[in-house]
Amino acid sequence: MIGDYVSRAEGGDHASMLADLTKRELEVLRLIVDGLTSREIAESLIISPNTVERHRQNIMSKLGLHNRAELVRYAISKGLVEVD
Numbered sequence: 001m002i003g004d005y006v007s008r009a010e011g012g013d014h015a016s017m018l019a020d021l022t023k024r025e026l027e028v029l030r031l032i033v034d035g036l037t038s039r040e041i042a043e044s045l046i047i048s049p050n051t052v053e054r055h056r057q058n059i060m061s062k063l064g065l066h067n068r069a070e071l072v073r074y075a076i077s078k079g080l081v082e083v084d
Helices: 004-008 011-019 023-033 038-045 049-063 068-077
Strands: none
Touching: 023 038, 023 049, 023 068, 038 049, 049 068
């Protein structure tokens, strides 16, 4: 699992995988990395918590990630979000 993740990240698939994310999915990803809960993200974007969860699942599926921690690490390592 980790080897697959690393090989994809190093193999240049990064740009094509990110291109698959919608604008809304990128917004949700940034808010997840900021530490917001699904409920907080939903309130911020004026959508339902279930919609936030669906976006998160879609992001993880498109990027080949399996949990929220991998998602956060990926976003930070690729410079998709800034960490204070």
